[in-house]
Amino acid sequence: MATATGQQQVDLREPGGWRRAKNQLATVAMWFAFLCLLVPLGFVLVTVIAKGASTISWQFLSNGTIPPNILPANIDGMGAAVVGTLEITGFAAVMAIPLGILGAVYINEYGGNRPLAKLISFLADVMTGVPSIVMGLFIFTIWVLHFGYSGLAGSFALACLMLPIVIRSTYEMLRLVPDELRQGSYALGATKARVTLTVVLPTAIGGIVSGSLLAVARAAGETAPLLFTILTVEATNSNLFSGADTALSTQIFVNAAQPYTGAVDRAWGSALTLIAITFILMIVARLVTARFNRYAR
Amino acid sequence: MSATVKAGPATPAGPASGLSPRRPLGDISFQVIALVSGLLVLVILVLIAVTMSQQSTSWFTTEGWSGIFSTDWDPAHGKFGAMAFVYGTVVTSLIGVIIAFPVSMGVALLLTEVVPRRWSQPIVYVIDLLAVVPSVVWGLWGFLVLVPWLQPIYGHVASAVNGIWILGNLFGFLNGNYVSGASFFTAGLILAVMITPIVTSLSREVIATVPTTDKEGAYALGATRWEMIRGAVWPHSQTGVVGATLLGLGRAMGETIAVALVIGASPTISSHLFTPGYSMPSVIANQFGEATVGVFRAALIGMGVLLFLLTILVNLSARAIVERNARRMRGTA
Numbered sequence: 001m002a003t004a005t006g007q008q009q010v011d012l013r014e015p016g017g018w019r020r021a022k023n024q025l026a027t028v029a030m031w032f033a034f035l036c037l038l039v040p041l042g043f044v045l046v047t048v049i050a051k052g053a054s055t056i057s058w059q060f061l062s063n064g065t066i067p068p069n070i071l072p073a074n075i076d077g078m079g080a081a082v083v084g085t086l087e088i089t090g091f092a093a094v095m096a097i098p099l100g101i102l103g104a105v106y107i108n109e110y111g112g113n114r115p116l117a118k119l120i121s122f123l124a125d126v127m128t129g130v131p132s133i134v135m136g137l138f139i140f141t142i143w144v145l146h147f148g149y150s151g152l153a154g155s156f157a158l159a160c161l162m163l164p165i166v167i168r169s170t171y172e173m174l175r176l177v178p179d180e181l182r183q184g185s186y187a188l189g190a191t192k193a194r195v196t197l198t199v200v201l202p203t204a205i206g207g208i209v210s211g212s213l214l215a216v217a218r219a220a221g222e223t224a225p226l227l228f229t230i231l232t233v234e235a236t237n238s239n240l241f242s243g244a245d246t247a248l249s250t251q252i253f254v255n256a257a258q259p260y261t262g263a264v265d266r267a268w269g270s271a272l273t274l275i276a277i278t279f280i281l282m283i284v285a286r287l288v289t290a291r292f293n294r295y296a297r
Numbered sequence: 298m299s300a301t302v303k304a305g306p307a308t309p310a311g312p313a314s315g316l317s318p319r320r321p322l323g324d325i326s327f328q329v330i331a332l333v334s335g336l337l338v339l340v341i342l343v344l345i346a347v348t349m350s351q352q353s354t355s356w357f358t359t360e361g362w363s364g365i366f367s368t369d370w371d372p373a374h375g376k377f378g379a380m381a382f383v384y385g386t387v388v389t390s391l392i393g394v395i396i397a398f399p400v401s402m403g404v405a406l407l408l409t410e411v412v413p414r415r416w417s418q419p420i421v422y423v424i425d426l427l428a429v430v431p432s433v434v435w436g437l438w439g440f441l442v443l444v445p446w447l448q449p450i451y452g453h454v455a456s457a458v459n460g461i462w463i464l465g466n467l468f469g470f471l472n473g474n475y476v477s478g479a480s481f482f483t484a485g486l487i488l489a490v491m492i493t494p495i496v497t498s499l500s501r502e503v504i505a506t507v508p509t510t511d512k513e514g515a516y517a518l519g520a521t522r523w524e525m526i527r528g529a530v531w532p533h534s535q536t537g538v539v540g541a542t543l544l545g546l547g548r549a550m551g552e553t554i555a556v557a558l559v560i561g562a563s564p565t566i567s568s569h570l571f572t573p574g575y576s577m578p579s580v581i582a583n584q585f586g587e588a589t590v591g592v593f594r595a596a597l598i599g600m601g602v603l604l605f606l607l608t609i610l611v612n613l614s615a616r617a618i619v620e621r622n623a624r625r626m627r628g629t630a
Contacts, residue, residue: 019521019524020521022521022523023521023522023523023524025523026522026523026526027411027522027523029403030403030404030406030407030411031407032403033399033400033401033402033403033404033407034403034404034407034420034423036400036403037400037404037423037424037427037490037493037497038423040427040490041423041426041427041430043438043442044430044434044435044438047438047442048434048438098334099334099337100334102330102331102334102335103331103334103335103337103338105331105334106328106331106332106334106335107335109331110328110331110332111335116335117335119339120335120336120338120339122616123338123339123342124338125612125616126342126609126612126613127338127341127342129544129547129548129551129608129609129611129612130342130345130551130605130608130609131550131551131552131553131578131604131605131608132551132553133551133553133578133581133582133601133604134345134349134551134601134604134605134608135345137349137581137597137598137601138341138344138345138348138349138601140598141348141349141351141352141598142344142348145352160341163337163338163341164338167338191320191321191323191324192324192327192328193323193324193327193328194324196327197327214429217429218429220431221429221430221431221432221433221434222431222432223431223432223433223553223554224432224553224554224578224582227582227585227586228585249431249433249554252433252434252436252437253433253436253554253557253558253582256433256436256437256440256441256558257440257558264441267437268437271433271434271437271438274431274433274434275430275431275434278429278430278431279426279429281429282425282426282429286422286425
């Protein structure tokens with residue numbers, strides 16, 4: 001500490017004057033930074049709730065025909081998009097979560113210090129940084145060009161986004177599993193697969209579930225990867241595997257810039273629905289973490 | 298990272314032990330399945346690079362390097378220069394990072410050094426909520442609420458700084474009296490809000506690794522909290538925090554929908570930040586639907602390839618910095 005070294009006598013008084021003011025100023029600045037986060041979050045939530053709440057009704061959420069832009073928001077509803085979001089995100093989760101967990105099992109349980117495991121771990125890091133729109137273009141070039149638009153293509157794109165996040169969070173959890181548990185199971189004569197499936201994964205399950213739910217919450221709100229993979233349709237397409245589909249996020253995007261109040265109201269209503277879905281997923285993830293933390297202690 | 302040796306299953310000591318010398322088939326197949334899932338990451342990344350470059354070759358062959366890096370974007374006349382979009386991407390994400398960095402640092406320090414642990418949970422909660430608000434919701438709010446609200450403010454700022462050297466060029470009027478709510482700066486603001494959660498939580502992890510003895514030492518020398526942060530926390534976490542910010546920069550560069558809605562969709566290069574611009578991801582999102590002709594589509598996919606390379610480059614340098622910092626810190630500890 002440069003300020004203290006030059007002094008001959010030890011000064012035990014409260015730091016006074018300028019030093020104290022600077023310290024208080026810094027603390028105030030930190031709280032101000034937090035305020036900078038709180039204001040946009042509060043602003044966005046209040047606006048979405050205020051504008052979306054009047055639009056949302058049971059009919060809005062369940063009626064599967066999205067009306068033309070010029071019609072007001074109380075006619076028909078966004079059911080098609082709700083179904084699309086749930087189906088597409090759900091199937092993406094079904095693909096990405098098991099694969100991600102297995103990938104993390106390879107890195108942590110089998111890989112050890114092998115270069116291949118290090119490479120995969122590194123590439124998973126790189127993959128988290130790939131922009132979501134690039135994933136959309138990728139699925140477009142590799143799938144949509146050959147098999148056409150479908151909800152499945154959207155699921156593929158979202159699964160590509162979830163995969164590295166699931167790998168990372170699972171890997172972090174597996175690292176925390178004490179090695180004594182593995183050693184004890186091996187001593188009983190169990191095979192590695194058995195130890196992993198019945199001892200290691202159950203021990204880490206809390207963190208794995210909450211990490212996966214956060215990945216799903218992220219993916220549910222994504223728009224860019226869906227634009228070129230599912231297209232947008234106005235009627236419910238409950239068949240995930242064929243035909244263009246629609247989702248809440250893409251509906252918000254197309255409706256946001258429309259000059260008609262009906263369309264804009266529908267965008268706000270969809271935004272509130274989407275935020276509700278992602279927040280519920282996130283809160284469940286937090287509850288799972290809290291519950292397992294208590295259990296672990 | 299741990300130095301402990303992982304235990305492996307017992308190796309049977311030959312037939313005499315009475316154990317089967319062969320690993321059961323189920324055990325082997327589980328290992329193979331895990332390996333294949335791990336390799337999937339590698340396969341996807343390679344496929345992204347290969348298929349997307351393939352689909353965009355016609356852009357590179359018809360336009361050439363000079364065509365690609367020209368500022369001329371006019372799909373109707375077959376002109377596909379990407380420079381205006383590269384410029385927009387770089388400018389908006391830089392604005393985002395410049396705003397997000399101090400805010401993230403402040404909140405990260407608040408969480409680690411100021412608030413007691415019991416209180417930090419609600420703050421973490423706010424950050425988490427901020428992180429899961431979908432980007433299209435930020436876009437919708439930005440487009441319908443923030444842009445109209447900022448327009449007159451930009452007007453006031455511009456008239457205040459107009460004519461002042463540099464400031465006038467950045468924040469002044471374009472052509473005498475023109476500012477727009479949908480602009481580079483608005484996009485940068487939205488990006489700042491969107492990347493703050495990730496930069497904050499990464500910085501927080503870095504700051505949490507500062508040894509308690511260093512901090513206590515600073516306090517024992519009579520330092521105030523701020524002096525302790527300057528003297529003990531900052532030198533230790535400097536590079537790690539820079540790495541975290543670079544990761545945020547990578548995020549900002551790839552952010553699509555929110556930027557597409559608030560940037561104003563005008564492929565121009567201008568130093569005036571209160572005027573409309575365009576960025577690589579947002580032009581892909583906005584124009585891909587119309588891009589049915591060969592070169593137009595190839596150009597947009599090619600822009601995706603550029604974006605992919607750019608973000609990977611930023612991410613790799615961020616990881617390298619963080620990694621080197623972690624090694625250095627282990628060395629001194």
